[in-house]
Amino acid sequence: MLTIENLHASVDGKAILKGLNLRLEAGQVHAIMGPNGAGKSTLSYVLSGREGYEVTEGKVLLETPAGEVDLLELEVEDRAAAGVFLAFQYPVAIPGVSNLHFLRTALNSVRKARGEDELNGAQFMKLARAKAKTVELPKELLKRAVNDGFSGGEKKRNEIFQMAVLEPRLAILDETDSGLDIDALRIVSEGVNALRSPERSMLVITHYQRLLDHIVPDVVHVLVDGRIVKSGDKSLALELEAQGYDEIRQAAAV
Amino acid sequence: MALLDTSRAAPGTGVAPLRSTAMAALAASGLPGRKTEAWRFTSVRELTSADATPASGGLVVDAPAGVDVKRLQGELPAQVAGWLAAVLPTLPNEHFVALNGVLADELVVVHATGPVAGPVTVTHAGAAEGAVSTPRLLVVLEANAELTLIERFAGGSKGLTNAVTQLRLGANAGLRHVRVHDMQEASLIGALGVAQGRDSRYRSLVVSLGGRLARLDLRVRLEGAGSRCDLDGLYHVDGTDHVDHHLRVEHHAPRATSTQTYRGVLDGQGVAVFDGQAHVTRTGPGAEAHQQNRNLLLSPGARAHTKPHLEIDHDEVVASHGATVGSLDEDALFYLRARGVPREDARTILIHAFLRELLERAPDPLRGELAEALRTRLPRGEVTAAMELTLDIDAMNGGEMNGGEMNGGDA
Numbered sequence: 072m073l074t075i076e077n078l079h080a081s082v083d084g085k086a087i088l089k090g091l092n093l094r095l096e097a098g099q100v101h102a103i104m105g106p107n108g109a110g111k112s113t114l115s116y117v118l119s120g121r122e123g124y125e126v127t128e129g130k131v132l133l134e135t136p137a138g139e140v141d142l143l144e145l146e147v148e149d150r151a152a153a154g155v156f157l158a159f160q161y162p163v164a165i166p167g168v169s170n171l172h173f174l175r176t177a178l179n180s181v182r183k184a185r186g187e188d189e190l191n192g193a194q195f196m197k198l199a200r201a202k203a204k205t206v207e208l209p210k211e212l213l214k215r216a217v218n219d220g221f222s223g224g225e226k227k228r229n230e231i232f233q234m235a236v237l238e239p240r241l242a243i244l245d246e247t248d249s250g251l252d253i254d255a256l257r258i259v260s261e262g263v264n265a266l267r268s269p270e271r272s273m274l275v276i277t278h279y280q281r282l283l284d285h286i287v288p289d290v291v292h293v294l295v296d297g298r299i300v301k302s303g304d305k306s307l308a309l310e311l312e313a314q315g316y317d318e319i320r321q322a323a324a325v
Numbered sequence: 326m327a328l329l330d331t332s333r334a335a336p337g338t339g340v341a342p343l344r345s346t347a348m349a350a351l352a353a354s355g356l357p358g359r360k361t362e363a364w365r366f367t368s369v370r371e372l373t374s375a376d377a378t379p380a381s382g383g384l385v386v387d388a389p390a391g392v393d394v395k396r397l398q399g400e401l402p403a404q405v406a407g408w409l410a411a412v413l414p415t416l417p418n419e420h421f422v423a424l425n426g427v428l429a430d431e432l433v434v435v436h437a438t439g440p441v442a443g444p445v446t447v448t449h450a451g452a453a454e455g456a457v458s459t460p461r462l463l464v465v466l467e468a469n470a471e472l473t474l475i476e477r478f479a480g481g482s483k484g485l486t487n488a489v490t491q492l493r494l495g496a497n498a499g500l501r502h503v504r505v506h507d508m509q510e511a512s513l514i515g516a517l518g519v520a521q522g523r524d525s526r527y528r529s530l531v532v533s534l535g536g537r538l539a540r541l542d543l544r545v546r547l548e549g550a551g552s553r554c555d556l557d558g559l560y561h562v563d564g565t566d567h568v569d570h571h572l573r574v575e576h577h578a579p580r581a582t583s584t585q586t587y588r589g590v591l592d593g594q595g596v597a598v599f600d601g602q603a604h605v606t607r608t609g610p611g612a613e614a615h616q617q618n619r620n621l622l623l624s625p626g627a628r629a630h631t632k633p634h635l636e637i638d639h640d641e642v643v644a645s646h647g648a649t650v651g652s653l654d655e656d657a658l659f660y661l662r663a664r665g666v667p668r669e670d671a672r673t674i675l676i677h678a679f680l681r682e683l684l685e686r687a688p689d690p691l692r693g694e695l696a697e698a699l700r701t702r703l704p705r706g707e708v709t710a711a712m713e714l715t716l717d718i719d720a721m722n723g724g725e726m727n728g729g730e731m732n733g734g735d736a
Contacts, residue, residue, distance in 0.1 A: 119663050120663075121663075122655070122659070144732030146662075146668070147662040147663055147668075148662045148663075148665050148666060148667045149661065149667065150664070151663060151664060151665035156663075157663050159660065159663075162660070163654075163657050163658050163660040165660065165661070165675070165678065166678065166682050167679060167681040167682040168674055168675075168678045168681075169679070172712050172713055173661070173664075173666075173712075175712070176666055176670070176674070176711075176712045177661070177665045177666050178665070180665045180666050180667060180670065181665035184665070216503075216678075217660075231560075233664065237664065237729075
């Protein structure tokens with residue numbers, strides 16, 4: 072589904088990603104763990120196309136029904152149309168724009184770009200109603216402006232709700248567990264798990280092992296200093312939790 | 326005849342108590358020029374030097390039952406003269422206020438004594454090219470009266486409208502006031518003075534949709550303890566539009582509150598001036614004054630001049646003021662695009678949202694009409710028109726869906 076080859080990226084001239092390789096098969100969930108400053112958020116922004124992140128080398132190939140595309144050559148919105156979804160670590164509040172109006176516009180933009188019919192109001196509401204239930208998102212929040220005045224947990228649930236409606240091929244979850252209490256973490260994780268499917272791959276970026284008790288990954292990668300230094304199954308996350316990152320960082324430096 | 330000469334040849338009797346003092350006041354002040362501080366960013370030289378023939382005030386008033394409307398000329402009945410005397414201190418008798426006093430051919434009086442259902446709408450169609458019209462409106466709310474007042478100024482042709490409106494709110498009265506300036510090729514120089522009694526509430530929304538010139542001097546005197554005014558405004562300029570909002574609130578009583586929240590979108594070579602002032606005199610405890618002006622600049626040729634300021638004569642005041650002139654929020658833009666909304670659509674959505682936030686405060690059905698007017702003026706309004714089709718969330722309670730394709734509503 073996703074192949075990252077020798078990815079180098081810098082921010083303000085400073086190299087952050089230094090030759091990252093990753094292969095994510097369809098239907099798999101991979102976790103990326105690593106200490107602060109390793110390049111985890113940079114990876115999520117490079118994949119989604121945020122300005123200010125300069126790719127100096129490498130390729131990011133995504134399989135789509137229309138064939139393989141190099142994401143790095145696409146505009147931000149075209150990546151979304153190709154099936155990329157970034158669940159933000161800090162979802163942005165947009166006063167004056169209703170959550171539902173925004174999401175219908177987003178969904179129809181994506182459908183239009185894919186050559187699919189746009190949904191009318193009734194069709195969209197039926198979809199939104201069903202998906203909101205899966206993350207227990209109250210309808211009051213759907214009426215409000217996007218993330219405006221939402222609590223931390225409500226923002227994250229709204230992210231997963233949008234993901235459920237947009238049905239991406241590749242979902243990138245950037246520190247989705249940050250700022251969540253245990254109940255919110257359970258609701259969000261259940262929402263994510265309900266979206267696991269053979270046609271969808273997920274990249275779960277997290278600092279802590281806690282999230283991976285709920286969203287159990289197929290593969291765990293350890294990102295240190297802009298490179299993946301170790302990969303393994305879910306037990307690697309527990310190992311890291313017990314030992315901390317120091318040991319692996321030292322091993323990587325050798 | 327240039328404007329000042331026009332005033333010397335004022336026809337008819339006018340409104341006697343106004344004309345008698347305004348003549349001398351205008352002779353003393355003249356009309357503002359380049360060196361007049363309050364007109365530093367707004368030149369009226371072309372307007373004052375051009376030929377101008379006096380035209381009738383031309384106010385059209387549509388009032389529901391329970392509201393008394395009078396049109397008066399010459400000497401005023403004692404009661405009306407008393408009301409007028411009480412509001413005159415709200416506006417300095419100089420410059421264009423004095424010119425209006427000289428030229429006004431009638432005084433339109435709207436009087437409400439209790440809660441009124443339905444709005445009073447006052448419309449001015451604009452003056453013909455080469456003419457100056459000088460409408461004069463006085464609105465009096467007795468104690469406990471509640472009213473919605475809608476004033477519309479249109480620029481049907483290219484003349485000058487020199488309008489003065491004065492409002493008096495009795496104890497515990499509530500007035501919701503919307504003013505729409507839609508001047509196109511015409512010019513408006515308006516003054517609005519408000520005198521507020523004890524515990525009265527005045528909520529104002531001024532919407533300026535471009536125009537060759539749309540200038541408003543809005544002054545509020547909080548004379549009664551516990552009175553409150555909320556002054557909101559939104560504007561859009563494009564081409565060579567010029568809008569100018571000068572606000573001044575004077576706190577003369579304890580526990581009074583004032584807010585000023587003005588926002589605008591500037592495009593083309595448009596110019597917007599905001600000067601918001603609050604003066605808290607030695608009123609005793611509990612004063613609160615807030616001012617905020619935000620400008621969204623869409624083109625390098627547009628100009629915003631903004632100056633919120635506070636003048637405080639004693640210590641116990643809760644106050645804040647701020648002004649911004651900037652471009653779109655990049656984080657919000659990225660968020661929308663990352664969800665698949667194309668860049669230009671995302672920009673459009675954010676521009677509209679910036680104004681819509683304030684527009685939500687307009688009463689129905691005016692809100693829908695103003696949203697539509699802004700959509701027509703702002704770039705690519707069809708994007709938000711398609712976006713804001715009604716989505717019936719309450720149908721989510723279950724049962725039959727009602728998420729139809731109704732236009733113009735809000736979710």
